[in-house]
Amino acid sequence: MQQQMEKNLSAAKKYHTIANLSHYVFLFILFVTITSVVIPGTPWWPFAALSVGVFLIKGKLTSLRDTHANRLLESCVSNCNELTDDTAKAIDKEDITTARQRARECAETASRVEKQVSQFKKKDGSDEQQLQELRHHHKRSTNLVEFLDENLEGIQQAVRNLERVEKGAKEAYQLLADGELQAASNTLDQYQGALRELHDRPPLADQKELHGLDSQIEMLIETYETLEQRLEFTPVVKRLEGVLAETDIIRNKQGDRVDTDTLQNAVEQLEIIEDAIEEPDHAFFLIKHTELSLPELDDVSGIGKGYRARLEKHGISTPEELHQSNSLTGIDSIGRNRAKQFQEAAGQAAIDCISDLRSDLEERIERREQASNQLTYAERRYRIACDHLDRQYFSDVDQELTKAKEALESVPASGLQPEERTQFEKLEANIEKKRAELRTERLRKEFEDALDEIDTYIAEGRxxxxxxxxxxxxxxxxxxxxxxNNAKEITSKVDDGEQAIYSRREKVNDLLEETRNRRQKHRVLDSMSTAETQISDGNYRVTDGSFSEAIENYNEAIDYLQRARQxxxxxxxxxxxxxxxxLEQVEQYRHHAVQERERQHEERREEAVYKLDRAEQLIEKGHQHLExxxxxxxxxxxxxxxTLVTEATALFEEVDILETTEHRDRIDTLDQSVSRLDSSIDQTAEEALQAGGPxxxxxxxxxQDLAVMFDESPSxxxxxxxxxxxxxxxxxxxxxxxxxxxxxxxxxxxxxxRNRRKYSRADILDAVVELAEQLGHNPSLMxxxxxxxxxxxxxxxxxxxMDTAIELAGLKDVTLEYSETDIEEDTNEEEVTATVTTERTTTTAEPSEADLEELTEVSGVFQSDAAALAKDGYTxxxxxxxxxxxDLQAIDGIDIQLALRIKADIED
Known part of the structure; x- marks a missing residue:
């Protein structure tokens, strides 16, 4: 790779030099061509063709240069990549010197090639990306070399400490596995100095090539922390394992035979364990090192199916991974706040695993206590029910048995121990047995009460x-x-019940028959007694001469005697x-009374006829006096x-013979004769008055007539x-x-x-006349x-x-237009007034009804008040x-308010 890079570099330099030379040749020929065009007669086109050829050659050379430059860049970048990889491998092998050498080679190569290629100055910028990559390698390598030069000794020391600490960690793990806690703790203490130096290492994370070494150191530090944590939590783990072992039957739902003391001890141990958990990592540690099941992502609050899928896609499948993850913010829809909430919720889920175990045990203890308390309460209610049954308090027995039954029904089945379950079943059977006994005793008591009630009615009837x-x-x-009859329903359920009821029914029937016989005898005797009373009354009335009443008495006596005989x-x-x-005697009595009544009637009739005859004579004599x-x-x-005509009419009515036409016509004729005589007297008196005065x-x-009427001298x-x-x-x-x-x-x-009176009689008659003129007829009292x-x-x-007042007022000729109601009311009031007049003319100390009525006309005075006033002389x-x-207030029953009201009304 280095040779190819050198070859490309040489070729690129060569073509770059030739291309620059051709450029200058092209410029010269171009100048000559332009000159030939300017000078007349000089051929210019050969020079133009030559310049075009030179230009084309220049372009070809430039292209070749660029091609070799690109190859140079590619080979240089590849070489830098290889050197970078070699650096990383050396660092991984903890060969810091080799890593520094390879980094320096990469920096020098990149610097030399970058400097050479930058001279070519490509116009299209196609090599810019490769140049940038080359510069990047140059910068990284340079920085790494500088960092290694500055921190070479610290990094090499960190590498040595890393080896020592790794060795100590392996020894501590083995000692923990063998249960030698103290030896493990001593081992960790032995390497604490190296661990502190690792904490104080140079900032390796600033260099990308040193990230692996830095991560290895961080993992080792975390391993040591985990070892320390495990060493610290080993007693807690053992405590939790003991709790799990004690409650294994309950947790695996294989039974519920763990006693309450064991459960209570387990709860206390779990409380100690919870107090030892200071952060979620402690809870995760305990769960992983015991039989407890790790929580699922679904147990974490706020995580649904959508978030779970996203988390699992990013390799997070447990709450522990979620809690310890540092890359949650890179997941879709999970921001910093939500990531924090998820991590806190994941830690809480781990803590809740232990808390839920304690809560479950506490609930079991509570169910045990509730079951024991309810069972004890049910037994106490049952004993009370037995005591009430002995005293025949049946309603209380039923209530107590119901309470005992309800207490048993509320006992949690899972809260009973085997011996308590046996006690429960026995008590349940006893309650049902006692209920049956209660029904029997209640029926017996009800039957006895029925017999007592029957006997009571029989005694009261007798x-x-x-x-x-x-x-x-x-x-x-x-x-x-x-x-x-009512007791029939329970007789069959009680021993000898039918015989007891039958004997009492027979006794009642006999008594009813005796009652009926004695009632009939009593009716006969009572009728005879009543008849004798009527006979005695009849005899008395015969003696008294009241023969009609005597006959009625005898008829009543006959009726009673006939009913008694029947x-x-x-x-x-x-x-x-x-x-x-x-009866025969009473018939004779009645016959005698009838005869005597006929004789009496005849005497009365004769007397009445005599009075009518005498009245005729007096009427005739009266006319003679007028003559x-x-x-x-x-x-x-x-x-x-x-007077005679009135007395005769009364006699006829008394003997019930007025209805005969003869006597009625004669009485009517005499009444008319008396009226005509009265009219004649008035006419004669008026004529005499006109003639010479009275x-x-x-x-x-x-x-004198007025004095009698007024009860005082007229004014x-x-x-x-x-x-x-x-x-x-x-x-x-x-x-x-x-x-x-x-x-x-x-x-x-x-x-x-007279002056103390409010109204004189003339004033009163003035008021009567005034009202008569208003009404158009004579006023009634109402x-x-x-x-x-x-x-x-x-x-x-x-x-x-009222009639006397109307007559004295001279209103006799005023047309009367009374309604039937007025007439009736006036009649009643006149009867009252007549009674008042009669009583007023007698000398008695008692106040008259008129006085009381006049007093009740005063505002606020009632009948009782009027009686009190009249009693004190205010009539x-x-x-x-x-x-x-x-003075009025001093009267008993009259208060100051009523006294003032009376004075106000009187003065008005």
Whole structure:
């Protein structure tokens, strides 16, 4: 290769010299040609042809030069490559001197050829690439030579240390394999100096040719670190191997017979092992040197099928390789951050192998403890259930057995030891046996309770029968029968159950029959007793003369006796003859009463006819009095006749003969006659008044009538406004109003008391007239309450009733337009008012209903409040007006708010 390179170099130089000479010849001939063209008459074309020939020769020579130059470059590059390879081989053989010589030869050759070829100056630049490669070899060789010259002694020392450390590593490996840990440690310590010098070696990695040597040193350093790590972790590995040996049965799923103490010890050992793992390399080391399985790439978090395929394509097939790889960033879609995440995840996967083993053992321990606890709990519940069964607490027994069963069902099957499994199966069988015993005891207790309930109903029925409460007795015996029917379902499951139920059913049937017989006897006696009561009442009413009521009593007695006789005959009782005899007696009593009633009715009829005859006579006499202008006698006759007709009507109604046409027509005729007499009296009185005015007796009588009506002397103002006679007639007859009252034996007017009243009677009648004008008809009491300026209660209180007020107000001729509802309401209110008037005229200390009603008209006063006010003497609005709020508050039941409300309403 060196000879060929020299040959090409010589040829290239030769052709380069000739080519340069031809270039100058070409330039001369070209100049001559141009001169011949310029000088006239000189032939120029021979010179032109000659220049073309020279130019072509020049081109050929240049081409030959370039060819040999290219060959020179190729041979030089090849030679440099061979020298570079020789350098690398020498370095691999740790022959640093030879490597330096070959590097120097390569640098000198490349420099000489580069310098020569650069003189040719090719225009097309086709040799530029080879020149660049040549320059590269020159630069690398030069750098290597310079590096070796500077660090020759350090590199040679590193090579010597490398041999020593390799020897020490082999010895340490052998000692570790033989288990001589201390000897291995001493060996490693022996070569620590050489190892430190290797750490301090020159920077071999800066030279490409020295990369192999540098890598060999790095691998040896890592080997030493691995040896140290293994030496350090040998006790940990042995500890882990011991744990794996103890738990081999569990891990290989060949059984679960390892005791809890062993498992707990294994967990503690694994915790120590985990504490010793300071980095993932420790975990990988432990896994590789024990029976644990290395994790797969699939166990590394974040690595799916896509990333796994890419990693395997680049030669990474295990998490350990992934963790230790320095070229992850060269893989598609894996950046620096993701590569870091993958390496951390791979290390964590190795650590998790040991952590998962500890977690699995802890779970087994927990299952063991849970199984033991649940088994203990189930046994305790079972013992409690047995105790409750002895005490017949059946519901508690069922609950405790259910808890024990649920506890057994929650026991993990894998958590039981052989002896515990035997205990489990025995307890399960005992629970089922106890459940069967519970069912039997419960049925027995239920049957006994049913018998007790039947006996209780029988006893209660007997008590009711003795007390003659036949319905209650029948009900109790019915309940007993129902209980017997209900107990049928369990009689077949209990010893002697059917016989016990049968005997009680027979007893209940006998008692029901006895109850029915005694009930019928009691009905007969009760009917007879009731009949005797009716007979006694009838006899009393016969004595009292109430023959119709007596007949009704006798009829009732006959009905009771007939029912009693029918019941006695149907039940073959011994009371039939006695009842029959008593019936005959009662029939006689009734016949006598009927006769006496007919006699009484005849007497009443005769009396009524006499009264009607007398009334006819008085009516005729009244007309005779009118003929002689004796109005007073006529009035007396008319009133007496009306009373007689009313009494006769009552007598006819009493004896139920009013419906006969004769008596009814006669009474109607007499009523009309009385009315005509009354009209005649009024007409005669009016004519007499027009003729000469009333007499003193008439004036006095009118004052007395008003005093009776008002329960006090009438006032002069009332007489002036609404009196039947004018005030002037009283002054003309008596001189003054006070004298008129004195002549009528009436008390003088207490003007101070009258002034304390809110309304005078004239004011009240003014309000009645005003409302009548508004309504177009005479107002009712309810209308007065709803629409009048003065309440209807006040009207009734002061005049007795609404009709009297209307009559005194002179409204008798106003058209009445009451609705049926108004009439009914007025009737009720007038009845109340009449009652009030009657009670007011009597001397009693109790407040009247009218007083209470007037008080309840006051705002906020209810019936109870009105009673309290009346009890303290406040029976009217006038009296309330006289009282102060403090006086009202002092009354029991009246508070200050109600007192103020009453005063506000009264003053308004």
């Amino acid at each position: 008590t009711a029968l003795e007390n003659e409460s036949f319905d209650a007795a029948t009900g109790k015996f019915g309940y007993a029968t129902q209980c017997c 019941t006695a005959e149907e039940n073959e009782l011994s009371y039939t003859w006695e009842i029959t005899e008593r 002689v202008d004796d109005v007073d006698a006529a009035v007396e006759s008319q009133q007496t006749a009306a 007499s003193r007796q008439q004036l006095i009588q009118y004052l 002069e103002d009332f007489m002036r406004e609404y009196g039947k006679y004018s005030i002037d007639e009283y002054y003309a007859a008596f001189g003054s109003w006070t004298d008129a009252l004195r002549e009528a034996n009436l008390s003088p007017i207490d003007q101070a008391a 209308e007065m309450n709803r629409k009048g300026s003065i309440s209807g209660t006040t009207v009734g209180t002061r005049f007795g009733d 009217s609005r006038e009296k309330l007006k006289e009282a102060s709020a403090e």
